[in-house]
Amino acid sequence: MAETRVALVTGANRGIGLEIVRQLGRLGVMPIIASRELDKGKRAAEQLASEGLEPAVVQLDVDDPQSIATGVANAKDLFGRIDILVNNAGILIDGPSSGAPTVENVPLSIVQQTFTTNIFGPLLMIQAVLPTMKEIGYGRIVNLSSGLGQLSEMGGGYPAYRMSKAALNTLTRTLASDLGHGDIKVNAMCPGWVKTDMGGPEATRSPEEGAETAVWLATLDDSGPTGGFFRDKKQIAW
Incomplete structure (x- = not known):
């Protein structure tokens, strides 16, 4: 990249998000920890x-619309622009630790909280x-999705x-279609089963491995893809 890009990464104080910030910083991007x-x-x-490395920090809670507005405004005040958005923040609260609910009995409150985040x-x-x-005529938006959201599997x-x-994934494809094949690229990725607080100690991948595809998508050149779903830098089925 010919100029320093600014990347805002949500949920970036730990896990995959922190590793994305680390890898972006090493590539010369100015990362902001949200x-x-x-x-x-x-x-x-x-x-x-x-x-x-010298990442900036903003307070931002993706569950709170006002916090989002304030956090993004503060990020823009720091550098005057946001070139890259990595939507990393996410929760999984309907797994074994919550009784492994199914569609038949999952509490609406869990569904609502999960969708909010x-x-x-x-x-x-x-x-x-x-x-x-x-x-500014430039943008890279990366949504951290999951193979658990693949309709094909x-x-x-x-x-x-x-x-x-x-x-x-629907948001990713819809936005990419709305924007077309221009200067703003929108993609989703699956990091795999990663050793984080969410993934747990039995996971098979390191945070470094989990972050790699997100960083690649965040720094795509002008010929890169948009509207795709990726794992290990390879497109996968929706």
Whole structure:
């Protein structure tokens, strides 16, 4: 890239999000850690500072529309632009630890909370940053989805999470189609089963591996794809 790009990464104080920030910073991108709790974001930034990186930090809770508006405004105030948005923040609260509910018995409250974080949050983030991307004539939007949201391989269990990620994939394709093959590229990716607080210690992938495809999509050149779903830098079925 000929100029320094600015990337806003949600849920970036730990796990895959923090690793995305780390890898983007190493590529010369100016990353912004968006963290629900500002202190945790600052501690993450201090960790990266010890590695020679200098990410910025903003407080941003994707469950709160006002927090999104304020956080995006603060990010724009820091650098005057947002070139890259990585919608990383997400929750999985209908797994074994919550009794492994099915469609038959999953509480509506769990579905509502999951959709608030996993789909409404990304939608509002996109709406907040898109005007700036259109103004500067450049944008990369990366939505962290999951194989559990693939309709082509849909299974049972995790109903709220599966539905939310399928909806996120729909958002990805719809926005990409709305924008066309221009200067703003929108893609979804599956990081795989990653050793994070969500994935647990038995997961088969490291955060470094989980972040790699997101970073690739965040830094696509002008000939790169839009409107796709990727794992390991390869397109996969919806």
